[in-house]
Amino acid sequence: MSTLSRLRREVAALHAELVRYQLVVWTAGNVSARVPGEDLMIIKPSGVSYDELTPESMILCDLDGAVVEGDHSPSSDTAAHAYVYRAMPEVGGVVHTHSTYATAWAARHEAIPCVLTAMADEFGAEIPVGPFALIGDDSIGRGIVQTLSGHRSPAVLMAGHGVFTIGKDARAAVKAAVMCEDVARSVHISRQLGEPRPIAQQDVDRLYDRYQNVYGQR
Amino acid sequence: MSTLSRLRREVAALHAELVRYQLVVWTAGNVSARVPGEDLMIIKPSGVSYDELTPESMILCDLDGAVVEGDHSPSSDTAAHAYVYRAMPEVGGVVHTHSTYATAWAARHEAIPCVLTAMADEFGAEIPVGPFALIGDDSIGRGIVQTLSGHRSPAVLMAGHGVFTIGKDARAAVKAAVMCEDVARSVHISRQLGEPRPIAQQDVDRLYDRYQNVYGQR
Amino acid sequence: MSTLSRLRREVAALHAELVRYQLVVWTAGNVSARVPGEDLMIIKPSGVSYDELTPESMILCDLDGAVVEGDHSPSSDTAAHAYVYRAMPEVGGVVHTHSTYATAWAARHEAIPCVLTAMADEFGAEIPVGPFALIGDDSIGRGIVQTLSGHRSPAVLMAGHGVFTIGKDARAAVKAAVMCEDVARSVHISRQLGEPRPIAQQDVDRLYDRYQNVYGQR
Amino acid sequence: MSTLSRLRREVAALHAELVRYQLVVWTAGNVSARVPGEDLMIIKPSGVSYDELTPESMILCDLDGAVVEGDHSPSSDTAAHAYVYRAMPEVGGVVHTHSTYATAWAARHEAIPCVLTAMADEFGAEIPVGPFALIGDDSIGRGIVQTLSGHRSPAVLMAGHGVFTIGKDARAAVKAAVMCEDVARSVHISRQLGEPRPIAQQDVDRLYDRYQNVYGQR
Numbered sequence: 001m002s003t004l005s006r007l008r009r010e011v012a013a014l015h016a017e018l019v020r021y022q023l024v025v026w027t028a029g030n031v032s033a034r035v036p037g038e039d040l041m042i043i044k045p046s047g048v049s050y051d052e053l054t055p056e057s058m059i060l061c062d063l064d065g066a067v068v069e070g071d072h073s074p075s076s077d078t079a080a081h082a083y084v085y086r087a088m089p090e091v092g093g094v095v096h097t098h099s100t101y102a103t104a105w106a107a108r109h110e111a112i113p114c115v116l117t118a119m120a121d122e123f124g125a126e127i128p129v130g131p132f133a134l135i136g137d138d139s140i141g142r143g144i145v146q147t148l149s150g151h152r153s154p155a156v157l158m159a160g161h162g163v164f165t166i167g168k169d170a171r172a173a174v175k176a177a178v179m180c181e182d183v184a185r186s187v188h189i190s191r192q193l194g195e196p197r198p199i200a201q202q203d204v205d206r207l208y209d210r211y212q213n214v215y216g217q218r
Numbered sequence: 219m220s221t222l223s224r225l226r227r228e229v230a231a232l233h234a235e236l237v238r239y240q241l242v243v244w245t246a247g248n249v250s251a252r253v254p255g256e257d258l259m260i261i262k263p264s265g266v267s268y269d270e271l272t273p274e275s276m277i278l279c280d281l282d283g284a285v286v287e288g289d290h291s292p293s294s295d296t297a298a299h300a301y302v303y304r305a306m307p308e309v310g311g312v313v314h315t316h317s318t319y320a321t322a323w324a325a326r327h328e329a330i331p332c333v334l335t336a337m338a339d340e341f342g343a344e345i346p347v348g349p350f351a352l353i354g355d356d357s358i359g360r361g362i363v364q365t366l367s368g369h370r371s372p373a374v375l376m377a378g379h380g381v382f383t384i385g386k387d388a389r390a391a392v393k394a395a396v397m398c399e400d401v402a403r404s405v406h407i408s409r410q411l412g413e414p415r416p417i418a419q420q421d422v423d424r425l426y427d428r429y430q431n432v433y434g435q436r
Numbered sequence: 437m438s439t440l441s442r443l444r445r446e447v448a449a450l451h452a453e454l455v456r457y458q459l460v461v462w463t464a465g466n467v468s469a470r471v472p473g474e475d476l477m478i479i480k481p482s483g484v485s486y487d488e489l490t491p492e493s494m495i496l497c498d499l500d501g502a503v504v505e506g507d508h509s510p511s512s513d514t515a516a517h518a519y520v521y522r523a524m525p526e527v528g529g530v531v532h533t534h535s536t537y538a539t540a541w542a543a544r545h546e547a548i549p550c551v552l553t554a555m556a557d558e559f560g561a562e563i564p565v566g567p568f569a570l571i572g573d574d575s576i577g578r579g580i581v582q583t584l585s586g587h588r589s590p591a592v593l594m595a596g597h598g599v600f601t602i603g604k605d606a607r608a609a610v611k612a613a614v615m616c617e618d619v620a621r622s623v624h625i626s627r628q629l630g631e632p633r634p635i636a637q638q639d640v641d642r643l644y645d646r647y648q649n650v651y652g653q654r
Numbered sequence: 655m656s657t658l659s660r661l662r663r664e665v666a667a668l669h670a671e672l673v674r675y676q677l678v679v680w681t682a683g684n685v686s687a688r689v690p691g692e693d694l695m696i697i698k699p700s701g702v703s704y705d706e707l708t709p710e711s712m713i714l715c716d717l718d719g720a721v722v723e724g725d726h727s728p729s730s731d732t733a734a735h736a737y738v739y740r741a742m743p744e745v746g747g748v749v750h751t752h753s754t755y756a757t758a759w760a761a762r763h764e765a766i767p768c769v770l771t772a773m774a775d776e777f778g779a780e781i782p783v784g785p786f787a788l789i790g791d792d793s794i795g796r797g798i799v800q801t802l803s804g805h806r807s808p809a810v811l812m813a814g815h816g817v818f819t820i821g822k823d824a825r826a827a828v829k830a831a832v833m834c835e836d837v838a839r840s841v842h843i844s845r846q847l848g849e850p851r852p853i854a855q856q857d858v859d860r861l862y863d864r865y866q867n868v869y870g871q872r
Contacts, residue, residue, distance in 0.1 A: 021679060025239060025400045026393055028336065076432070098336050098400070104407040107333050107414035115761050117789070117815045118682065118752050134421060135335070136428060160417055161335045175680055182679045182752070189758040191411055193845055196761035199814055203788060210790060214730070243457060243618045244611055246554065294650070316554050316618070322625040325551050325632035352639060353553070354646060378635055379553045409629055461675060461836045462829055464772065512868070534772050534836070540843040543769050543850035570857060571771070572864060596853055597771045627847055 004042075007033050007170075008055035011042045014174045018097060019050050021178045029097040030075040033170035034085050036092070039063045041085055045072035076135065083141020084166060088149070093170030095177040098162035101184035102127075106157035112187055114204055115196040119183045124152030124208035127180060132159040140164075152208060155180040222260075225251050225388075226273035229260045232392045236315060237268050239396045247315040248293040251388035252303050254310070257281045259303055263290035294353065301359020302384060306367070311388030313395040316380035319402035320345075324375035330405055332422055333414040337401040342370030342426035345398060350377040358382075370426060373398040440478075443469050443606075444491035447478045450610045454533060455486050457614045465533040466511040469606035470521050472528070475499045477521055481508035512571065519577020520602060524585070529606030531613040534598035537620035538563075542593040548623055550640055551632040555619045560588030560644035563616060568595040576600075588644060591616040658696075661687050661824075662709035665696045668828045672751060673704050675832045683751040684729040687824035688739050690746070693717045695739055699726035730789065737795020738820060742803070747824030749831040752816035755838035756781075760811040766841055768858055769850040773837045778806030778862035781834060786813040794818075806862060809834040 001009075014031045018024045027050070032043035042058050059070035065082040067074060075081070081094045105112050105127075112127040114120055119127075130147040133139035144164045147156045154176040155165045163180055167173035190196040199207075219227075232249045236242045245268070250261035260276050277288035283300040285292060293299070299312045323330050323345075330345040332338055337345075348365040351357035362382045365374045372394040373383045381398055385391035408414040417425075437445075450467045454460045463486070468479035478494050495506035501518040503510060511517070517530045541548050541563075548563040550556055555563075566583040569575035580600045583592045590612040591601045599616055603609035626632040635643075655663075668685045672678045681704070686697035696712050713724035719736040721728060729735070735748045759766050759781075766781040768774055773781075784801040787793035798818045801810045808830040809819045817834055821827035844850040853861075 026396050028400075098334070098404070100400075100404050101407060103334065103404045104410075104414075107405065107408040108412045109415055110412070115814060116752070116757065132415075132417075132421075134424060136424075160333060160415065178680050182682075182754075186752070186754050186757045187761065188407065188411065189755060189842065190761040192758075193842065194762045194764070196758075197763055197786075197814060199786075203786075206788060206790075244614050246618075316552070316622070318618075318622050319625060321552065321622045322628075322632075325623065325626040326630045327633055328630070350635075352642060354642075378551060378633060406625065406629065462832050464836075534770070534840070536836075536840050537843060539770065539840045540846075540850075543841065543844040544848045545851055546848070568851075568853075568857075570860060572860075596769060596851060624843065624847065 004035065004060070005055065007035060007042045008058045011044070011058050011170055012053045012055045014170050015044060015050050015053050017174050017178065018095075021181065023097040023099040023177060023181055024050070025098075029095070029099075030077055030081075031170055031174060032075075032078075032081045032094050034092045035060075040068060041081060043078055043081055044075045045070065046075050048072065077140070079135075079138065080140040080144065080164065083138050084144055084164075087141070087145040088166065090168070091166045093167045093173035095165045095167075095170070095173040096162065097177055097181070099177065099181040099184070101188050102155075102157055102163045102181050103161075104188065105129075105184055106159055106161060106163070109159045111157070112184055113196070113198065115187055115190070115198055116183055117199070117207055118179070119187075120199055120204040120207035121211035122176065122179045123155065123183070124204065124212075127153050127155050127157060127183070130156045130158045130164075132161070222253065222278070223273070225253060225260045226276045229262070229276050229388055230271045230273045232388050233262060233268050233271050235392050235396065236313075239399065241315040241317040241395055241399055242268070247313070247317075248295055248299075249388055249392060250293075250296075250299045250312050252310045253278075258286060259299060261296055261299055262293045263288065264293050266290065295358070297353075297356065298358040298362065298382065301356050302362055302382075305359070305363040306384065308386070309384045311385045311391035313383045313385075313388070313391040314380065315395055315399070317395065317399040317402070319406050320373075320375055320381045320399050321379075322406065323347075323402055324377055324379060324381070327377045329375070330402055331414070331416065333405055333408070333416055334401055335417070335425055336397070337405075338417055338422040338425035339429035340394065340397045341373065341401070342422065342430075345371050345373050345375060345401070348374045348376045348382075350379070440471065440496070441491070443471060443478045444494045447480070447494050447606055448489045448491045450606050451480060451486050451489050453610050453614065454531075457617065459533040459535040459613055459617055460486070465531070465535075466513055466517075467606055467610060468511075468514075468517040468530050470528045471496075476504060477517060479514055479517055480511045481506065482511050484508065513576070515571075515574065516576040516580060516600065519574050520580055520600075523577070523581040524602065526604070527602045529603045529609035531601045531603075531606070531609040532598065533613055533617070535613065535617035535620070537624050538591075538593055538599045538617050539597075540624065541565075541620055542595055542597060542599070545595045547593070548620055549632070549634065551623055551626070551634055552619055553635070553643055554615070555623075556635060556640040556643035557647035558612065558615045559591065559619070560640065560648075563589050563591050563593060563619070566592045566594045566600075568597070658689065658714070659709065661689060661696045662712045665698070665712050665824055666707045666709045668824050669698060669704050669707050671828050671832065672749075675835065677751040677753040677831055677835055678704070679752075683749070683753075684731055684735075685824055685828060686729075686732075686735045686748050688746045689714075694722060695735060697732055697735055698729045699724065700729050702726065731794070733789075733792065734794040734798060734818065737792050738798055738818075741795070741799040742820065744822070745820045747821045747827035749819045749821075749824070749827040750816065751831055751835070753831065753835040753838070755842050756809075756811055756817045756835050757815075758842065759783075759838055760813055760815060760817070763813045765811070766838055767850070767852065769841055769844070769852055770837055771853070771861055772833070773841075774853060774858040774861035775865035776830065776833045777809065777837070778858065778866075781807050781809050781811060781837070784810045784812045784818075786815070
C-alpha cells in the first residue's frame with residue numbers, strides 16, 4: 001500500500017478515537033497528518049459526519065490549505081493545520097476538538113495546572129492557553145505555534161474556542177487530545193472541592209523525562 | 219420512494235441521534251418534520267420506546283395536531299410542534315428534549331451566555347429562555363414562537379421544562395439540539411470554577427455570519 | 437408461554453435497562469416482579485453479573501423471601517422487596533439501585549425538590565427521603581413502605597444508601613428508577629450554579645393529573 | 655487448560671471491564687494476577703491499546719518484575735505490582751487506574767469518607783490516601799503496602815497519581831477498582847451541594863462484616 005493510501009486509512013480511522021472518547025459531537029473535530037517528505041497533508045472533509053468518513057473521502061491538501069485531491073471541501077480548520085505544518089517541521093499530526101472539560105478551561109482563558117503524575121508524563125508542564133483568534137486567516141495557526149513553540153505540552157487551549165494538539169504523527173496528536181481531556185476533567189473535578197496539591201517542578205521534570213524516553217514498547 | 223416514505227424513514231432514524239448523544243431517556247424526547255408543501259407533519263408516537271420506532275410507526279398529523287394516518291397517538295408534544303409549523307413557515311423540523319445541562323439552565327430560567335466560538339457559529343447569540351407554560355393548550359407553542367421569532371438562536375430553553383429547537387429540516391433541528399446540550403454543558407462546567415470571558419458582539423457577528431454562509435459542503 | 441416464564445424473561449430483560457442507563461455497576465442493583473394472584477415474586481440472583489442473567493437464573497421466592505425455585509441465592513435485597521409486596525398489594529414491581537445522582541441526594545438525607553415539569557409528571561411531588569436502615573431485618577422494607585404510602589412519588593431515597601422504586605409492574609418500576617436518576621441529575625446540576633425556581637403546587641397537581649391519565653398509548 | 659493459560663485469558667479479559675466502566679483512557683491502566691504457588695505474575699504489556707490485548711500478549715514476570723515470558727515490555731507499573739505480591743502473600747490480584755473521580759480525591763491528597771452503605775460493604779472504612787511517590791524504584795509499591803496493611807479497604811488513592819486496588823484474585827481487585835470509582839463519584843457529587851451525613855462506626859462495622867461473610871453465591 002502506498003504511503004498516501006496508508007495515511008488516508010489512518011486519518012479516517014483515528015477520527016473514530018475522537019468519537020470513542022467523546023471528544024466530539026456531530027462534525028465538530030478533525031485530525032490531519034503530514035505526508036512525510038512532501039508539502040502535503042491529509043485532513044477530514046468539512047461537515048461530514050464521523051460515521052460516513054472513509055479513507056477515500058479524506059482530502060489531500062498542500063500546506064497552504066489548497067485542495068490537491070478530493071471531492072469535498074476540506075475541514076474549515078484546514079488553514080490552522082496547514083500553518084502548524086509550515087511552521088513546525090517536527091510535527092507530523094494535528095488534532096482539533098471542542099472536548100468539554102478542556103473547552104471549559106479555555107472559556108475562562110485559564111491554563112490547566114500540572115498536578116497529576118499522568119499530566120507530568122505526557123505534558124511535562126501546565127497545558128497553556130493560546131490567544132482568542134477568529135477563523136478566516138492565519139490567526140489561529142499563529143496562536144497555536146506561538147504558544148507551543150519551546151513548550152513541552154503538545155496541547156494548547158485556544159481561548160474561548162477549544163483544543164489543538166500536535167504530535168510526531170497523527171496517532172500521537174490524537175493521544176494528546178485524549179489525555180488533554182482526561183486531565184482537564186480530573187483536575188477540574190478535583191478543584192470543585194478544594195485545591196489539588198502542586199507537584200514540585202523537579203518531580204515534574206523527572207516524570208516527563210522518564211516517560212518520554214522509557215515508556216511503551218521499543 | 220415518495221416524499222412521505224422518505225420523511226417517515228428520516229424522522230424515525232433521527233431519533234437514534236437523540237439516543238446516541240444521550241439527550242433523552244426512556245420515551246421523553248421527540249422529532250418532527252413538516253411535509254413540504256402540505257399542511258402536514260410527521261411526528262413520533264407517544265410513549266413508544268426508541269428501540270421500537272420504525273418508519274411505519276411514525277404518525278402523520280395535520281398542522282392542528284389531528285392524526286391523519288397512524289395506529290398510535292402522536293407525541294404528547296404534538297400541539298407545540300404544530301403551533302410552530304403554523305406560525306413559522308420557514309421551519310421544516312422541530313425537536314424537543316429534556317437534555318440534562320440545557321434543562322439545568324432552564325430550571326433556573328437562565329439564558330446560556332455566548333462565550334464559545336462554536337456557540338457563536340451555531341446560535342449567533344445567547345440561547346434564550348422561554349416562558350413557563352403548561353401542556354394542554356397553545357401555551358408552549360406560543361412561548362417557543364415568541365422567543366425564537368427574530369432571534370438567531372434555533373434553540374429555546376422553556377423555563378422549568380426543557381429544550382425546543384427548530385431548523386430548515388428535521389436534521390438541522392436535531393443538530394441544534396445536539397449542539398445546544400454540548401454548549402450548555404461546556405459553559406456550565408466552565409462557570410463552576412469562575413466566569414467564562416465573553417466574546418465581543420462584533421466577533422460573535424462575524425463568526426455567525428461566516429458559519430451560516432461558508433461552513434460545510436456546498 | 438406461562439405467566440411465570442413470561443415474568444422470568446421480563447425481569448431478566450429489564451436488568452439490561454439498568455445497565456443501559458448506567459444506574460448500576462458490577463452487580464449492585466436488582467429488579468423484581470410480583471407473580472399476579474400468587475404470594476410469589478421473581479427476583480435477581482445475588483452477586484451474578486448482568487451479562488450472565490438469563491430467564492432461567494431468576495429466582496422464584498415467596499413473599500417472606502424464601503426460595504421456591506432457583507439454583508442461586510436470591511438478591512441480598514430480597515427481604516426489602518418482599519416486605520413491599522406484602523404491605524402494598526397494588527405494587528407489581530420493585531427496583532433498587534445506587535444510581536449516582538440520586539444516591540448523592542440520599543447521602544445528604546435530602547429530598548429532590550419538584551422543579552421540572554417532567555418531575556411533576558412522573559413523581560407529582562418532591563422525591564422523598566426514607567430512614568437510614570441496616571440490611572438484615574425488615575428495617576429497609578418498612579422504611580420504603582412508610583415513606584411511599586400515601587405519597588405520589590414511586591421513588592424513595594433511602595438515607596445513606598440508594599433508591600427504591602415501585603410500580604404497577606416491573607417495567608413501571610424500572611421507568612421510575614430511570615426517571616428518578618434523570619431528574620436527580622438535572623436538578624443537582626441546576627443547583628450547582630444557583631437555585632432552580634419552584635413550580636407552583638397547583639401546576640404540579642395539573643401536570644401530575646394529566647400525565648397519569650392521558651399520556652402514552654391507551 | 656493449564657493454570658497459566660487460564661490466568662492469561664482472565665487477565666486479558668478483565669482489562670475489558672476497566673474499559674466498560676470507563677476507568678481508563680488510551681493505555682493508562684493495568685491488571686495483574688499472581689500465579690498461585692509460584693513466584694510469578696501475569697501483567698499487561700506496556701503501551702498496548704486495550705483493543706489489541708490477547709491472552710498471548712500478556713507478560714509473565716517474576717516477582718522482581720523481570721520478564722520470564724513475553725514479546726513486549728511489561729507495564730511500566732510492574733515494579734509496584736511485584737512489590738505488593740512480595741509483601742502481601744494473601745493478595746492474588748492488583749489493579750491500577752487513573753479513574754477520574756478517585757484521581758480527583760487523590761490530587762487533593764484527601765481520603766474518601768465512608769458515608770454510603772455500599773462503601774461500608776466493600777471498603778469497611780474510608781478509602782485512604784497513600785504517599786506521593788515517583789515511578790522508577792520501590793516507592794510506589796512500598797506506599798501501597800504501608801497504606802493497605804492492616805486496613806480494611808482494598809483500595810488506596812496514591813497522592814497526585816491514581817488508584818491501586820488489591821484482591822484475593824484479579825477479578826476481586828477489578829471489582830474494587832470499579833466500586834472505588836463509583837463511590838468516589840457519588841460522594842464527590844453529594845459534597846458539591848452540602849455535607850453527606852456520616853454513618854456511625856458500629857453500623858459501618860456491621861455492614862462490612864455482613865457483606866464480607868454473607869453476600870453473593872456460596
